[in-house]
Amino acid sequence: MTGQRSPKDFFRPLAVGAPEPLREVPARPSRAIHFFDPSNAKMAAKVPQMVGTVDVLLGNLEDAVKADNKEAARHGLVQIARDTANLGGGSGPTQLWTRINALDSPWVLDDLTTLVAEIGDQLDVVMVPKVQGAEDIHYVDRLLAQLEARAGLTRPILVHAILETARGVVNIEEICGASPRMQGLSLGPADLAADRRMKTTRVGGGHPGYVVREDPVLTSDNVETSQRRTYQQDLWHYTIARMVDACAMHGIYPYYGPFGDISDPVACEDQFRNAFLLGCVGTWTLHPSQIDIARRVFSPSVDDVRHARRVVAAMGDGTGAVMLDGKMEDDASLKQCLVMVELAEQLAGIDPELKEQYDAIEVDA
Numbered sequence: 001m002t003g004q005r006s007p008k009d010f011f012r013p014l015a016v017g018a019p020e021p022l023r024e025v026p027a028r029p030s031r032a033i034h035f036f037d038p039s040n041a042k043m044a045a046k047v048p049q050m051v052g053t054v055d056v057l058l059g060n061l062e063d064a065v066k067a068d069n070k071e072a073a074r075h076g077l078v079q080i081a082r083d084t085a086n087l088g089g090g091s092g093p094t095q096l097w098t099r100i101n102a103l104d105s106p107w108v109l110d111d112l113t114t115l116v117a118e119i120g121d122q123l124d125v126v127m128v129p130k131v132q133g134a135e136d137i138h139y140v141d142r143l144l145a146q147l148e149a150r151a152g153l154t155r156p157i158l159v160h161a162i163l164e165t166a167r168g169v170v171n172i173e174e175i176c177g178a179s180p181r182m183q184g185l186s187l188g189p190a191d192l193a194a195d196r197r198m199k200t201t202r203v204g205g206g207h208p209g210y211v212v213r214e215d216p217v218l219t220s221d222n223v224e225t226s227q228r229r230t231y232q233q234d235l236w237h238y239t240i241a242r243m244v245d246a247c248a249m250h251g252i253y254p255y256y257g258p259f260g261d262i263s264d265p266v267a268c269e270d271q272f273r274n275a276f277l278l279g280c281v282g283t284w285t286l287h288p289s290q291i292d293i294a295r296r297v298f299s300p301s302v303d304d305v306r307h308a309r310r311v312v313a314a315m316g317d318g319t320g321a322v323m324l325d326g327k328m329e330d331d332a333s334l335k336q337c338l339v340m341v342e343l344a345e346q347l348a349g350i351d352p353e354l355k356e357q358y359d360a361i362e363v364d365a
């Protein structure tokens with residue numbers, strides 16, 4: 001228990017007058033967390049039209065925003081939040097998140113004090129980069145409580161950590177459980193690769209050199225008979241799998257992060273789909289062209305929803321074993337199908353196009 005609050009104190013506000021922490025993280029669709037630079041006039045101008053077309057709009061203040069533009073980005077985000085209808089605040093169609101600067105940077109204190117004071121009632125989630133351990137979350141947790149109390153906020157702002165240092169990966173469970181504010185984790189493959197001293201130069205995705213080669217087929221004279229194929233492997237499998245387990249254990253949500261090769265939508269879709277299949281609920285989108293990919297990949301397909309509903313119908317009270325299309329289904333496969341059915345229902349609640357597709361599904365026995 002060293003350094004942790006006792007169970008009875010865990011859900012107490014960390015400042016007098018701060019809102020009560022939530023006991024459950026709201027399950028709000030967040031298939032695409034769309035990044036924009038609030039200091040970039042062209043991007044900022046697009047934000048109002050994007051409300052309702054993307055689950056989360058994230059005003060990025062950290063990496064990818066020039067040092068000279070940090071203040072302009074912070075103030076730009078305040079302006080955009082004020083001027084954009086239905087953005088953030090817990091109920092609208094599109095959440096408002098921000099990625100603050102790193103906790104050791106000269107900008108982060110002003111990021112938090114300004115944003116909570118000016119647009120705290122609209123901010124749903126603060127994404128914290130380069131989180132190393134529970135101590136980083138504890139710092140943000142207490143400061144947010146003080147700022148919320150001062151601003152008179154009635155709803156707590158949630159916290160999302162980017163996993164992008166080796167120490168952060170080692171401390172992943174304590175990060176996820178550090179505060180009731182914890183909403184989720186994203187993979188930060190670019191910073192993580194640098195911190196681990198990996199020999200890649202990309203922002204997410206695979207690498208042609210990271211392969212497994214098939215065994216040789218030899219003649220009786222030990223001569224290879226054919227060319228040996230190689231199979232590219234996923235550099236991020238280990239980290240994403242750890243994130244999924246840590247998040248599931250703590251009732252929070254895992255996300256893939258950035259896919260930097262904007263010109264390769266096919267590989268982007270593959271990376272997103274791997275994350276979806278492993279248990280992630282969404283991803284970042286860096287360019288408008290990635291939004292449709294994320295929405296498509298992180299929404300269950302009509303075929304999967306049809307199959308899942310058939311299993312639910314066939315399983316009756318949910319116990320025992322049945323045969324469906326030559327396959328055994330039982331309590332455990334039913335639970336997987338319920339994950340799919342519940343996600344489809346949740347997404348249908350906010351996405352009319354998906355609702356129409358899912359409503360049209362006919363389930364034969």
Ligand SMILES: CC(=O)SCCNC(=O)CCNC(=O)[C@H](O)C(C)(C)COP(=O)(O)OP(=O)(O)OC[C@H]1O[C@@H](n2cnc3c(N)ncnc32)[C@H](O)[C@@H]1OP(=O)(O)O
Pocket residue numbers: 034035036037042043046060063064190191203258262285286287288
């Ligand atoms: C490792 C990490 O930390 S990843 C997270 C940090 N990185 C980011 O947030 C990057 C965000 N994205 C970007 O900065 C840009 O998309 C870039 C630099 C990758 C490409 O930008 P551009 O070269 O302008 O792309 P492109 O010319 O294809 O843009 C087409 C239009 O979409 C706009 N656009 C591009 N990205 C975005 C965006 N993220 N949100 C809204 N609009 C955008 C452009 O302004 C342009 O507008 P226009 O038609 O009015 O001229």
Ligand SMILES: O=CC(=O)O
Pocket residue numbers: 063162164187188189190191192203204257258
């Ligand atoms: O912030 C993201 C990353 O990949 O680094």
Ligand SMILES: [Mg+2]
Pocket residue numbers: 063129164188190191
């Ligand atoms: Mg990073």
